[in-house]
Amino acid sequence: MVMRIGGLASGINTDEIIQKLMSAERLPLDKMNQDRTLLEWQRDGYREIYQKLEEMDRYSIYEMKKPSTYNSKTVTSSLESAVTATATTSALEGSYSIEVSKLASSAIKVGTDKIGIDPNKALDEQGVATGKVYFNTFDVETNAMKQREVEIEAGDTLKDVLKKISDDKTNNVRAFYDEQSQKVIFETTRTGDYNQGGEEITFDSDFFNSTLKLQGAVEVGGTDAEFNYNGVEFTSKTNEYTMGGVTFKFNNVTEPGVKVNLNVEANVDQAFDQIMDFVNKYNELVDMINKSQTEERYRDYKPLTEEQKEGMSEKQIELWEEKAKSGILRGDTMLTSGLFNLRETWYSDVQNGGQYNVLTQVGISTGKDYLNGGKIEVDETKLKEALKENPDDVFKLFVNNEDGDGRGLINRLEDSIGNMMKGIEERAGKSTSTLDNYTLGRRMKDLDTRISNFEDRLLSTENRYWRQFNAMEQAISRLNNQSAQLLSQFGGGM
Known part of the structure; x- marks a missing residue:
């Protein structure tokens, strides 16, 4: 870094002169920044x-x-509290008549009595043995009851074990403890009668039968939906049924002899x-x-330099750049x-x-x-x-x-x-x-290199100016010293 002596000998405002000289030198840099x-x-x-x-x-x-964008269908129901429906583009327009005699339900078993353990404390601390315990749910693939297992580990609470059962989606059940009745409940996660009138949930281990009071629990639910469609009886494992591009949703049973009329129409609007x-x-x-x-395109409106922005308000800058960006x-x-x-x-x-x-x-x-x-x-x-x-x-x-x-x-x-x-x-x-990945980016990267090189040149130029002015100051200082000595000598001889 060049030492900067600001006009001590000459009385010249060196800073201001060099600043003006550098402003002229920076014009190409301003142009490159504007181009970027x-x-x-x-x-x-x-x-x-x-x-x-x-x-x-x-x-x-x-x-x-x-x-469906071009062929939307709307279905209206005469009794939406009982049956609603949606239609795909393949559904034929017309009327459908439905009576619902039974809704599909999930099977549920509730313990016969209050359990004698704290559901929030470790089971092994309450005398319940650790290890694997077993229950059964109906498996659709084998068309038979399938044994399921869950392991009681040291430190597990009842709620932990019931959560393990519910989290395993292959079990097709959710198990939970009801705080109010203090009983354990097992419920299938699907509706429908899969075991042809038999039970959907059974228990093999003493843990479920005795400890959780599920032995002798009566299973409720596990039924198929039953409905009459245009005079023909149908069943469904769920409370939905699709035919001919129309999906019917059963919300409630209908009164005996009451029919729900549904009309499928093109929804042109x-x-x-x-x-x-x-x-x-x-x-x-x-x-x-x-x-x-x-x-x-306002070609006279160039991007503003930082120096130009310093003398403008935010609104002035905004209006200027609006024109500069136009076209x-x-x-x-x-x-x-x-x-x-x-x-x-x-x-x-x-x-x-x-x-x-x-x-x-x-x-x-x-x-x-x-x-x-x-x-x-x-x-x-x-x-x-x-x-x-x-x-x-x-x-x-x-x-x-x-x-x-x-x-x-x-x-x-x-x-x-x-x-x-x-x-x-x-x-x-x-x-x-990145800048290397597109045409304008490569041009910007090239400008970045040129700007960086030019800034190095400007620094060298500014240092050169200061060296020249410093040399001038030193020369003037020596001249002043010589003059002072001469005056001193002349003055001493008089």
């Missing part, structure tokens, strides 16, 4: 578009590829709303890309061609063998105003009519996962969005990308 900031803004602009594309691809396109949600998301994407290509991606050929490809997606015919081969047949178009970037416009009446008359062919127009002329419009859009995302990722990377 512009690259960061461009990268961030690309990433905002990338994020919008990713959301479109991950959520909106995903929803548009589901058959729901299908329309789901498609409109996609349209709105797509138009937001087009607006964002189109704006990046049409907003004005930062304008004229980008990757984005303009990508926008063109998105628009082009909707024009081609789809040779799918269905009723609808072009988008306009279902009331959707990209509009007449080319300047809007190809936003989608919807004829509500025409789209709802198509969804009502032939939702399956509307689906085939949008979704047909094959190559060539038969490829669906949504599949083609997915391809275009994927290509755009790939191009942006190569240019601007992701939030997790």
